Amino acid sequence: MNKVLGIDISEDDGVSLVQRSRAGDRGAFDSLVRFHQVRAMKTALRVLGDVHEASEAVQDGFVTAYLKIKNLKDPEKFNAWLLRIITNAAIDRQRAVIRRRQRFKSHEDVAELIAKQCDLSETKEIQSAIQSAMGRLSKNQAKAIALFGIEELSHKEVAEILGCSHESARWYVHQGRKKLKVLLKEYLK
Amino acid sequence: MNKKHEPIDSLLSRQADQQLSAVDWDQLYGRIQNRLDQAEDRSHIRLTKRRWFRWAVGLSAAAAGFVVMLKLNNTTPQPIPLDPGRCAAVQLIEHENRTVAKIEDAAATQSVIVMEPSQKQTVVCFTEPQRVVAQCNVTIVDQNGQAEKENNPRSSWVMMTVSKPAPAENQAEKDQLDIAFSL
Numbered sequence: 585m586n587k588v589l590g591i592d593i594s595e596d597d598g599v600s601l602v603q604r605s606r607a608g609d610r611g612a613f614d615s616l617v618r619f620h621q622v623r624a625m626k627t628a629l630r631v632l633g634d635v636h637e638a639s640e641a642v643q644d645g646f647v648t649a650y651l652k653i654k655n656l657k658d659p660e661k662f663n664a665w666l667l668r669i670i671t672n673a674a675i676d677r678q679r680a681v682i683r684r685r686q687r688f689k690s691h692e693d694v695a696e697l698i699a700k701q702c703d704l705s706e707t708k709e710i711q712s713a714i715q716s717a718m719g720r721l722s723k724n725q726a727k728a729i730a731l732f733g734i735e736e737l738s739h740k741e742v743a744e745i746l747g748c749s750h751e752s753a754r755w756y757v758h759q760g761r762k763k764l765k766v767l768l769k770e771y772l773k
Numbered sequence: 774m775n776k777k778h779e780p781i782d783s784l785l786s787r788q789a790d791q792q793l794s795a796v797d798w799d800q801l802y803g804r805i806q807n808r809l810d811q812a813e814d815r816s817h818i819r820l821t822k823r824r825w826f827r828w829a830v831g832l833s834a835a836a837a838g839f840v841v842m843l844k845l846n847n848t849t850p851q852p853i854p855l856d857p858g859r860c861a862a863v864q865l866i867e868h869e870n871r872t873v874a875k876i877e878d879a880a881a882t883q884s885v886i887v888m889e890p891s892q893k894q895t896v897v898c899f900t901e902p903q904r905v906v907a908q909c910n911v912t913i914v915d916q917n918g919q920a921e922k923e924n925n926p927r928s929s930w931v932m933m934t935v936s937k938p939a940p941a942e943n944q945a946e947k948d949q950l951d952i953a954f955s956l
Contacts, residue, residue, distance in 0.1 A: 610813070617805050625796060629789045638792075639801055643808045650809055651816070707791065714788055733786055764781050772780055 602659035605650075613653070617646055620663070623734060624670045630730035631674035632681070633715030641677045645670035664744045667737075671727040671745065678726065682719045710771050717767035724748075725760035732757050 598619070604612035624645060628638035649669050656665055718726050724746065731742045743753035765772065778786075 610809070613809070614806065617809075618802060621798065621801060621805065622793075625801065626789060626793060629792055630785055633788065635792045635796060639796075639804070642801065643805050646805050647808050647812045651812060707788075710784075711788055711792070714785065729785070733782055733789070761779060761781050764785075768781065768784065771784060 598662070599659045602653070602656070602662045605653050606656065606659070613650055616662070620666055621646075624666065626734055627667055627670050627730050628674040628677075630733050631671060631718060631726050632678055633711050633718055634681075637677050637681060638674065641674040642670060644677070645673040648673065661744075664741055667731065667734075668745045668747070671730060674730070675723050675726060678719055681715075713768060713771060717764050720767060721760050721763055722756075724756045725763070728753055728756035729760040729764070 598616075601612045601616050601619075605616060621642065624642045625638055628641040628645070629635065632638045632641060645666070649666050652669075656662060718729070721729065727746055728742065731737055731745055737745070739750055739753065742757075743750045746753050746756070748756075
């Protein structure tokens with residue numbers, strides 16, 4: 585049994601909820617949201633490094649999932665299917681954030697803006713650095729790094745969500761880690 | 774196989790967990806519900822518009838089809854040029870025989886057909902009503918080419934139809950032509 589936020593869902597219940605959602609049962613989909621929103625938020629947060637942006641990505645992702653659930657042929661694959669949608673939504677948000685930041689003429693403008701907008705504590709500084717570093721990975725590297733960090737997902741599931749082979753998924757993780765080690769070396773000491 | 778975690782993974786996890794602890798899950802759930810409601814409303818509007826559009830297209834297609842049908846029904850067959858000497862098959866209703874009618878004169882809406890005097894009876898060409906496309910005058914002539922007098926005014930007409938030519942047995946019959954006249 586899985587228990588999240590007061591919702592008890594067995595695997596069979598999960599499949600049944602997906603089937604009912606496909607048939608147009610909005611209540612069933614709401615239960616799926618309750619059950620999956622934590623993992624969705626974790627995934628989006630690992631890509632984006634920012635709670636607000638991750639929240640927006642999760643909302644985007646669930647709306648997309650609701651509108652496209654009839655395309656899901658195998659209800660048992662709902663978890664992987666949903667996380668694929670969430671990571672794609674998170675990547676789209678990440679690209680939008682990068683574009684917004686690129687509108688500023690200089691790096692100093694960005695730093696000044698961030699300092700004005702928030703109390704730049706050490707935690708926030710690390711968060712900002714992670715956000716920036718994740719934005720410099722390729723889409724697949726960023727997705728792989730984010731999904732790899734979700735404890736409940738196996739290597740096989742990560743590869744499935746990414747839509748690639750096991751070896752490719754491991755390669756993306758390896759390359760992503762390599763880049764992040766350089767970009768965040770200051771915070772790894 | 775257990776996933777191997779490196780220090781970078783721990784850094785990312787720590788930061789993520791720290792941020793997650795501050796998330797108001799009920800608020801997030803509420804926001805997701807609002808977005809889903811908006812998506813449903815947009816979907817209903819799109820569906821309604823699509824239904825009305827299909828109705829309009831269907832109705833237009835039906836109206837167009839109706840107009841085309843009316844046009845086709847009203848279309849009169851083009852007259853086939855009728856040269857003097859050409860023959861047409863005529864069915865004699867009274868004797869249920871077929872004979873050869875020779876066209877003496879041809880005009881756009883009227884032809885004079887001379888029937889060989891194989892029968893001295895009134896010539897009437899009977900066909901299925903829906904296949905009748907024309908009416909023409911018939912003059913029955915005798916062996917000398919003299920017109921026979923018609924006592925029965927009703928016998929002075931014949932209905933010609935478009936039909937398959939009878940199998941040709943001689944040259945005259947091979948000249949038979951399916952004829953359609955304009956009304």
